[in-house]
Amino acid sequence: DTEVTQTPKHLVMGMTNKKSLKCEQHMGHRAMYWYKQKAKKPPELMFVYSYEKLSINESVPSRFSPECPNSSLLNLHLHALQPEDSALYLCASSQDRPKEEGYTFGSGTRLTVV
Amino acid sequence: RKEVEQDPGPFNVPEGATVAFNCTYSNSASQSFFWYRQDCRKEPKLLMSVYSSGNEDGRFTAQLNRASQYISLLIRDSKLSDSATYLCVVNMGPVMDTGRRALTFGSGTRLQVQP
Numbered sequence: 265d266t267e268v269t270q271t272p273k274h275l276v277m278g279m280t281n282k283k284s285l286k287c288e289q290h291m292g293h294r295a296m297y298w299y300k301q302k303a304k305k306p307p308e309l310m311f312v313y314s315y316e317k318l319s320i321n322e323s324v325p326s327r328f329s330p331e332c333p334n335s336s337l338l339n340l341h342l343h344a345l346q347p348e349d350s351a352l353y354l355c356a357s358s359q360d361r362p363k364e365e366g367y368t369f370g371s372g373t374r375l376t377v378v
Numbered sequence: 379r380k381e382v383e384q385d386p387g388p389f390n391v392p393e394g395a396t397v398a399f400n401c402t403y404s405n406s407a408s409q410s411f412f413w414y415r416q417d418c419r420k421e422p423k424l425l426m427s428v429y430s431s432g433n434e435d436g437r438f439t440a441q442l443n444r445a446s447q448y449i450s451l452l453i454r455d456s457k458l459s460d461s462a463t464y465l466c467v468v469n470m471g472p473v474m475d476t477g478r479r480a481l482t483f484g485s486g487t488r489l490q491v492q493p
Binding site for chain 2: 367
């Protein structure tokens with residue numbers, strides 16, 4: 265079992281829908297991440313929250329809107345997505361130490377936009 | 379040039395074989411290096427960190443050559459369960475508020491161990 269929990273595991277949504285992806289961790293990690301992974305490609309960074317503040321936005325379109333309600337939760341709000349946004353969306357968390365110790369990933373949400 | 383470069387494979391090897399994967403990275407200031415394993419349609423999982431002195435974990439050995447900006451992973455006595463994609467990961471991403479860099483993933487090397 266992963267220590268980072270993502271819901272839902274699968275999501276099919278229309279281009280006019282609004283949906284949210286959720287991520288939760290209880291490891292006391294202070295950095296949380298959203299990555300997007302297309303088939304046969306590596307994960308690509310979207311957003312980073314550090315101490316509940318948005319630290320990095322990798323020029324992600326505004327139809328993706330992240331939110332960090334508290335140190336354990338990370339949401340990704342979706343609106344007016346395109347079919348090319350279909351992908352595996354991975355949440356990860358990590359400690360905040362000078363020496364990076366690697367990320368723990370959730371099992372992901374497989375999103376299909378129709 | 380890709381920031382983190384790996385041979386995509388696939389590497390098809392028989393059970394019991396020794397196989398080595400290589401990875402090069404472009405930012406000489408990088409400080410953190412990892413190998414992740416990703417099974418088909420699953421999330422990446424941390425396999426091991428890579429230290430300057432080299433490190434071993436059972437059948438897996440990781441090495442780092444900072445001068446050549448090169449990382450390797452050696453798997454001895456391959457098992458069928460080792461079949462997966464192996465991702466080389468380096469802290470080369472954008473800088474966070476804390477001063478650390480986010481992790482950047484290589485495109486992965488696919489390993490298929492055959493009976």
